[in-house]
Amino acid sequence: MISRDDITRNIESLPAFSQTSLKLSHILQKPDFSLSEFEETISYDPSLVANLLKLANSSYFGIPRKINNIKLAINLLGAKRVFEAAIANELGKILPPVLKGYQISSTDFWKHCAAVAIIATNIAKEKDHSAEMIFTAGLLHDLGKLVVSTYLEQNPSQMTQLIETNLTETEVEQKMLGIDHCEVGELICKKWKLTSDISEVNRYHHNPEDTVDESSRNIVAMVHIADSLSHTMGMGSDVAELMRSVSPWALARFNMKTHDLERLASESLDDILELSEIFNEIRSK
């Protein structure tokens, strides 16, 4: 029998998160940021340097000449893409090819994370909420699944049976393990010393109205809506698929109507597919 303690102990043995991407996000938010500052931060992370060169030379960007220095690659890709690639690089290191417990490939898992990040950012823009960390928090909202997956995997038939009895994804996790991916996600954030916004998003993205830190309530609610919409769109469909509940509180907070959701979906799709490709390029041999 798996216990909560086994799982929390497992979190302690997770590899470190290099945090280059978070440093880059911090630099990006400065009004007077420079690409040379970017370059310096990146130069301390050899795996990121290698992946940025790979990305710059990929067929995706279609540059005819060989890009072999990092400064050129950064200039070519632009600060935003470099930052996205940095997160993809960090998650890529810890993601197994398949999250077996959720029956989802890492490619589809990343696509889901990309969808949540992009939709949440678009909600913030539309609703005129400044939320600096929202893109990063959206990308990293499901960290708990990285650990929980290995435990669900030990009993796949129980997982499927419980979903058939109309339990939501987090209820199934609670029933099987006594803990869900939200709580585990929060513990991972604490271990990796991620910001309070990212930690609150991990903990409360399935029940945003319970968010403890008042200053994180907007960002958690927006990620919750984005998460629900991306599953609706079929972005990152896992074993629990559409078995989730929407918080009326979050919808009311941003006065979200069906036509708002449809507009968000149509406007976000191209960016989601593009960001999904970045991960595939980095992951490709």
Next chain:
Amino acid sequence: MSSITVQIADYKVSSSPEDTIITYALGSCIAVILYDPVSKVGGMIHYMLPLSKTSPEKAAVKPAMFADTGIPLLFQEFYKAGGNKNTMTIRVTGGGKLYEDNGTFDIGKRNYTILRKMLWKNGYSILAEDVGDSKSRTAKLEISTGKLLVKSRGEEIEL
């Protein structure tokens, strides 16, 4: 045998017997599948939203994102490839919904309603369908036989 994938907001038509047309993770999106058993032409669209007025700019570039701009294109291509209106069948799948929601996210139902209206207006009927519920589906059409398999939560049914 070659497999043709229909991405979200796209459609594909084939008359090559060795082809299989497949689409993944429909969520609330809908797949409409046309097949003519006589000429052995098949087509599939994977549209995401009901109406192009949501974003006319996106509809101009990706018409298959919306039911009203995408479905007519699928029919046109299907006829161009040799499909016949008198012998063809129409099958439909997808249109899932989130388990617990006050209706705000029920884009699947809206996707389905517009499809029914469009088909009814033009005198078409649906032969078989597997729509709704909190299921995300994958659909696979064999061009040589017209066999259509719909898979969800590890279970596969023939439609």
